[in-house]
Amino acid sequence: MNLPFNISMHVFMFILSFALSLILGPMLIPMLTRLKFGQTVRDDGPKSHYKKTGTPTMGGMIFLIPVVVLAAYYAGQDKRVIPLIFVTLGFGLIGFIDDFIKVVKKRKDGLYWNQKMFGLLLVAVTFAVYVSRTQTSDIIIPFMGMDKTVSLDGCLFPLWWLF
Structure with a gap:
C-alpha cells in the first residue's frame, strides 16, 4: 500500500483502528443499551455509584472488532x-x-478474580510457549541499536514473553 506520506504500515493500522473505533462506538453503545447489557452496581459502594446502574457493558468490542x-x-x-x-x-473472550x-x-x-487470572494466565502461557518454539530467542x-541483542535460551524465553 502506497501512503501519501512516510509512515509505517503499523502506525497507519493503529490510526485506522482508532478511527473505526470512533465510528463503531456511537453505533454499538445504543445497541448494547437496547439489549439491556447494563452494568450492575455493587450494594456496598458509595451511593453516588448508583447512577452507573445500566451503563452499557461489553464496550471492549468497540476496540476489539x-x-x-x-x-x-x-x-x-x-x-x-x-x-x-x-x-x-x-483476552477479549475472557472479558x-x-x-x-x-x-x-x-x-x-x-x-471471580481467580477464574479471571487463571484464564489470562492460560492465554499468556500458551502464547509464550508458542512463541518460544517458533521465534528466535534473540x-x-x-535504544542500543538493532545489532545489540541478548539471547534467552531454555525456559528464560517463555518467561520473558510471559512477563
Whole structure:
C-alpha cells in the first residue's frame, strides 16, 4: 500500500483502528443499551455509584472488532500477526465472559478474580510457549541499536514473553 506520506504500515493500522473505533462506538453503545447489557452496581459502594446502574457493558468490542479485522487483513502480509490475533481474541473472550456473567446472572463481580487470572494466565502461557518454539530467542535491547541483542535460551524465553 502506497501512503501519501512516510509512515509505517503499523502506525497507519493503529490510526485506522482508532478511527473505526470512533465510528463503531456511537453505533454499538445504543445497541448494547437496547439489549439491556447494563452494568450492575455493587450494594456496598458509595451511593453516588448508583447512577452507573445500566451503563452499557461489553464496550471492549468497540476496540476489539476493528483491531482484529485490520490485523486479519494485515496478516496476509505478515504471518507473525496471527498469534497476536489469537492472544487478543483470548483476552477479549475472557472479558466477554466476565461481562456476560455480570449481565445474565446479575452478579456484580462477573468472573471471580481467580477464574479471571487463571484464564489470562492460560492465554499468556500458551502464547509464550508458542512463541518460544517458533521465534528466535534473540531480544533487541531498546535504544542500543538493532545489532545489540541478548539471547534467552531454555525456559528464560517463555518467561520473558510471559512477563
